[in-house]
Amino acid sequence: xxxxxxxxxxxxxxxxxxxxxxxxxxxxxxxxxxxxxxxxxxxxxxxxxxxxxxxxxxxxxxxxxxxxxxxxxxxxxxxxxxxxxxxxxxxxxxxxxxxxxxxxxxxxxxxxxxxxxxxxxxxxxxxxxxxxxxxxxxxxxxxxxxxxxxxxxxxxxxxxxxxxxxxxxxxxxxxxxxxxxxxxxxxxxxxxxxxxxxxxxxxxxxxxx
Numbered sequence: 001x002x003x004x005x006x007x008x009x010x011x012x013x014x015x016x017x018x019x020x021x022x023x024x025x026x027x028x029x030x031x032x033x034x035x036x037x038x039x040x041x042x043x044x045x046x047x048x049x050x051x052x053x054x055x056x057x058x059x060x061x062x063x064x065x066x067x068x069x070x071x072x073x074x075x076x077x078x079x080x081x082x083x084x085x086x087x088x089x090x091x092x093x094x095x096x097x098x099x100x101x102x103x104x105x106x107x108x109x110x111x112x113x114x115x116x117x118x119x120x121x122x123x124x125x126x127x128x129x130x131x132x133x134x135x136x137x138x139x140x141x142x143x144x145x146x147x148x149x150x151x152x153x154x155x156x157x158x159x160x161x162x163x164x165x166x167x168x169x170x171x172x173x174x175x176x177x178x179x180x181x182x183x184x185x186x187x188x189x190x191x192x193x194x195x196x197x198x199x200x201x202x203x204x205x206x207x208x209x
Contacts, residue, residue: 032123033059033068033093033114042127049101049131053110060092060117067115067122070097075106092117105131 037056040046053072061068065084074080085097095114111126 032121033057033061033116034123035112035125038127040129042129045130045132045135047133047135049103051101052096052098054094054096055112057093057114061087061095062115062117063087068095069113070095071111072097072099073109074103075108105133
C-alpha cells in the first residue's frame, strides 16, 4: 500500500543527490579564485563582532583592490569595512579586511570580488555570518562558497530572515535573484558588474583610523 509513496520518495532522493553532484562538479570547474573558506565561517553564529574578516581562495589572487577586495555590511546595511582588503603577499590565497566592531548583534554580509593571478579570470560572491552575544558559538563546517549558494537558517524564530538574507546577498553581487551567487556568470559579465560595484563602494568605504 505504501510502495508508490516509497518509490516517489526514493526517486526524489536520487534526483536531489544527482543534482547536488552536478552542482559541485560545475562549481569546481568554475573555481577560479573563488572563496573556499572564511573566518568567521560562512553561515556561522559567533558571540562578538570580529575585528577582521578573512577569506581563503582556491587560487592566488591579484593585489589590486579594484579587482580583489572584501566589502562587509552590518545588520543595518551600512558598509563597515575599514579601507581596502589586503592580500597576503606571502600567501596570495589569503585576504583580510578590518571592520568596525560596534555594530552589534545581527546578520553580517560579506561580498567578495577576486581576480586570479594565474589565469586573470575574475570571480565574485558573498556569504553571511551572524553575531549573537547572548547565544553560543555555532561555527559551521561548510566552506564559504557552499554557504553563499545555500539558504540561511540562523534564526528559527524569524522565518522570513533566510529570504531576506539571500535577497540581500543576490542584490550585492548583482544577480538580482536566485542562489547562484556570482559563480556561474561569464568572466566578462562578472568583471563589468564587479568594477561598477567596487567604484560605488569605494566612495562609501569607511577610512581606516
